[in-house]
Structure formats: C-alpha cells, structure tokens
Amino acid sequence: MKAILKHGYKVLAVLIMLYVIPMAWTGEVSVQVILHETIRNLYWHVVMWFAMILMFGISVYYSASHLAEPSERKDIYALEFANVGMMFGIAGIVTGMIWAQFTWGAPWTNDTKLNGSAASLLIYAAYFILRNSVQDRVKREKTAAVYNIFAFVMLLILVGIMPRLKDSLHPGNGGNPGFGNYDDLKGSMAVVFRPAVLAWILIGIWIANIRIRIKTLQLKKEQW
C-alpha cells in the first residue's frame, strides 16, 4: 500500500503523458483565424503556468510554516519547489515566445502579461541570489522564507491582478475572446487539457521530490 502511494503518482503521470502527447499533436482542435493549428500550444504553454503557480504555492506554504515553526526540512522543501516552479516559469515563457512568434509576429511584445511574468521570474531569481548571500544558516532560512512570501504575493499581483486592470494581447483580455468561448474547446480539447495539467503538476512534484532527497543527503554528508 505504501509503495503504491509512493510510486503510484509517478506511474499516473507517465500514463497521462503517454495519452496527452499524441492527443496534443493529432487530436481534434478548434481551428480559429490567426491561431490555426497553433492552438495546440494551449496544451503546453497554459499548462506550464498552472503548474508554476502550484509549485510556487507549495513553496510558499512551506516558507510560511517555516516562519511559524522553523525546521531545516521545510526550508529545503520551499527551496526545491521554488526551483521547480522556476523551471515551469521559464518553460512557460519559452513556449509563449514560440506561440507569439507565429500569432503576433514577434517573440516578445510590450504586453502586460509578458512584462508581469518576466518581472515575477526576476523576483524569484532574486530569491535564489538572496539565499546565497546570507552565510548564517538560521538567518538565511528566515530571510528566504520572508522573501518567498513577498515574492509569491507579488507573483499573484503581477500575473493575476495587473493584466485585469489593463489591456493585453492574450485571449480573454482587452476585448479579445477567451478560449472558453470556443464551444468545441469544452469537449474535445478539455479532455486533453485537464489531464495535461494534472500530469505536469505530478511531474513537478516528482522532480521536486528527487531534488529534495538529493539535497537532504548532501546536507547529511556535510553534517557527518
């Protein structure tokens, strides 16, 4: 039973990915003007941001609980989930740039969402720099936890609130129709999109899990 819980989610992630990858390339999609077949990028680009927010969310949960009750384990969890979140963020930017190249005509535009996501990734990059610049372990963990909470709220504002106040080229903003308006998306695309979100989140947890174990072993070796 324990083994199923421990490894089951990894098997599930792989199985879902085996279903998602062929479906993403060959499945039925709603072909719109300008977008054409690039709408398939929905299965990659949008999913990355979902996974990123969740990874950063887990990270900030451990940071907050570290402030409430400090422990080295929580600090490692917060760090590694932030690392994986950063990976998803970079992947989200790159897939977005590819998509923008073919729909908007340029990989980077002066768009609220683009600026917001770039700024929030820079804020998280500063989190890693901050960690490295404090020598004392207890002080580092505390400062990093405080900054992580700060960074997460900034992230929510930059990618969640700011784009709603201003126009954006993204679907669903500034008079553009949201993807939810395409009727066929609710059927044939949702059955690929939703499992894809789950699979990437599971993969993120898997990567974080491996990294946490490596980090814990390294720490043990140092303290030996």
Added chain:
Amino acid sequence: MIQRIYILLQKDLRLEFRSKTGLSSLLMYALGSVFIIYMSVGEPEQGFIWNALFWITLLYSCVNSVMRAFYYETSSLRLYYYQIAHPQEVIFAKQLYGYVLNTILLAVSFGAFALVLGNFVQNMPLFVLVSLLSTWGIGAMLTLISAISSQTNNAAGILPVLAFPVLLPLFLSAIKAASAAIDGEAFAQQWANIAVLGLFNILAWLFSYLLFPYLWRS
C-alpha cells in the same frame, strides 16, 4: 503606537538635518544628474524623452535615499529599538521617513527639470498625483527590501538585485501615466495606472506589517 512612530520618525529626521551630509549628498546626486542631462541633451524636443530622463533620475536618487534606511543601524542600536518599540513601529517610522525624503527629492528634481530642461507637463494635477504615489511606493517598498537585504553579508550589492524586479511594474505604470499627463490626457483614462501605484503603497505597508517582525527578531 502612533506616538512611538512619531518619535522614531522625528529621531531619523533630526539625525538627517543635523548631519546634513545625507540629504545634501542626495540633492547633489539629483542636481548632478540634471546638469549632466542638460549638458548632453539640452532641452529635449519631445515630452517622452523628458519623461524617460526624469524617471531614470528619480529612480536612482530614490534608491540611494532609501538604501540608507537600515544601512547605518548597528546591531546594538537594533537591540535598543527592540526593547523600546514594536517592530512594526520601527518599520513604519522608517517608511514615513522614506516618504518625507522622497517627497523632498521629487520636489527638487522636478524643480530642477522644469527650470533647466523646460516643463513639458500639461496635466499638472495628474502628474503630481502620479509622481507622488510612485515615489512613495518606491520609498515604502525599498524600505522593506532594505530591511531584507540588511540581513545579508553584502547589503549594498544585494539591494538593487532585490529591488529592481519589484519596482519594474511600478515604473511601467508610473511612466505610462506620467507620459499621459505630459500629453495632457484627462484623469479618467489613467485610473488603472493610478490604482496600480496605490496598490503598491498598500502592499508595501501590508508586507511590512506582516513580515518585518520575523526579520527583526534575528
């Protein structure tokens, strides 16, 4: 609580005006930048160039002013504050101090810009509101970041690294709204930007209230 904040603020301001080196070095910084701009560009032909130069000058002088908030506080001084005041009172006093300093800086640099490079602003009330809100936002945010970076071994080096990504969206809104004010646009079109600037101020205070006590104890 308000009384203690007031006393702490008064102490900071008194120290500043007594030594005079801090404030005068900041003013020197702002005026020097204006002079260099005048020598190299002269009177800019278009409003947006004026705008860009103005915000660059303001950014660097504000960063310089607030950077010093926790820089000169020795650990023994901190221990003393810890005994006489709540952490929130300490950071609020520092933030108000940043507000005062940045308002002076804003007034001086705008005066110098208007005098030397010409005044391009057509909608003055909007410009004043936007620049006040944004310099205050910068001040409040930077005070908190300065508190975080003072925990590190290289406070002066880490502050810009932490500060610039945070200030980036604030500056985007500020520059857009200010350039609208220069072009003489009405208030009504800029509410979104003004709301963002106000949001940054509120956030900075909220973060300080919630998070600073944890930093303070170490």
